[in-house]
Amino acid sequence: MSEKKQFSISELAREFDVTTRSIRFYEDEGLLHPSRQGQTRIFSSKDRARLKLILRGKRMGFSLAETRELFDLWDETLTGSEKQLLKTLEVVEHRRAQLAQQKNDIAMMEMELDAHENRCRDALEDIRQRKQPQQRTA
Amino acid sequence: MSEKKQFSISELAREFDVTTRSIRFYEDEGLLHPSRQGQTRIFSSKDRARLKLILRGKRMGFSLAETRELFDLWDETLTGSEKQLLKTLEVVEHRRAQLAQQKNDIAMMEMELDAHENRCRDALEDIRQRKQPQQRTA
DNA sequence: GCATATCTTTACGTTTACGTAAACTTTAAC
DNA sequence: GTTAAAGTTTACGTAAACGTAAAGATATGC
Structure with missing residues (x-):
């Protein structure tokens, strides 16, 4: 169904025109949770969707903290x-x-x-x- | 016609719920140009309008530099x-x-x-x- | 087997947009 | 005449969101 399920950090960086530094920073801040293959980050299509939301939030003037608040709320909804x-x-x-x-x-x-x-x-x-x-x- | 033509820094600060520090900062950055009565700043209704625009810009996610760019362009239009x-x-x-x-x-x-x-x-x-x-x- | 590309962590540097405190002046109130 | 309120400048501090550089692991091509 979906186009692709796994992405490297530089693939995402190219696609969304951000630096790998930023992506790693978003992970540090708890906005992304890529899995690991050894040491290397593996991003799922969910991570990709979230990155898109992060950048949309930035365009709208939201801080990363505000965006993370939303993410956390969505995740909480089930439990x-x-x-x-x-x-x-x-x-x-x-x-x-x-x-x-x-x-x-x-x-x-x-x-x-x-x-x-x-x-x-x-x-x-x-x-x-x-x-x-x-x-x-x- | 207009309600009032002159404002002190703390009047504007109260009205728009910002600190005087911020207002002085906006002046330092070239976004506001209050006149002076001795040492004390006197804000015109034009300054007040600009402050409103600055804050609107912030809500929209614009940096002060971006807002200043607009102000400068508007000022340039005549000359x-x-x-x-x-x-x-x-x-x-x-x-x-x-x-x-x-x-x-x-x-x-x-x-x-x-x-x-x-x-x-x-x-x-x-x-x-x-x-x-x-x-x-x- | 060595170069090149891509990944990693660690860590200090930078810009923006103010916060905060110190030290001082001016005006108004009592 | 001094206390209080609002104003000023100067200057160091801070949080957010990365930039940038160093030093090293890992895989791939030739």
Whole structure:
């Protein structure tokens, strides 16, 4: 079914454009748990998926600690007590709120980019027509 | 028109829940340019707006350097050469791509949160009914 | 059998974004 | 006139997330 089940550290590094140092660091921090063949790390497709999630988290501005918190919660889901599960639901709600905030932030920023792009194009027009920049109606 | 035009450092710190240290740091890094009354910093409503943007950038995972790049570009728009303006448009496009990626990331994450919340609720049901966790159909 | 490539561990260095403390000035209150 | 509150500069400290270099094991090609 799946494309491949095992990966070397440099394969993953190439695929996701990160250094091997980073991958080893993520393991040290408890975000990845590759198995070993002798001394050499063997990464499963689950590790690969997790690496993808780590990098997505980084793009979203999450710290490694935050991403690890999520990983730990997911892992707990099968074995957790009622109390743990309830706490998980709280964390999930908190993340949702964060995402809502981020969506808002993105929308605002997009509007600003639109506005500034327009100003920029106007300024370009003025330059190209060798006109003095005119006062435009807001 | 505007609510207020001048702010002390601690007023801004309270309003946005940051430390004065951070605000001074942002000034050192060239992100804020308060005027001075003697030795004391006086922040304008423009500074206040910028501080808001800095913090929004942080929520979105931008570094201070990235936010400063935007500020500098905006400031350049009025005085910039054609070449500078064209470069600005490039940067704007790049930011748009980033935002598109982030929106994608957020959508994925929301789906995962949904899935995990459901799993979590199922597990809770099982516990509350003192049943053995059954194999559910995927 | 020796070079090359890929892997390993260990460890110190670096950047970013502040925290924290010390020492001092200025303004307001009593 | 001195105590308290808010401001200042200077400077060392710190956590996160790696970079970078050293020194060595392991396998593969020629």
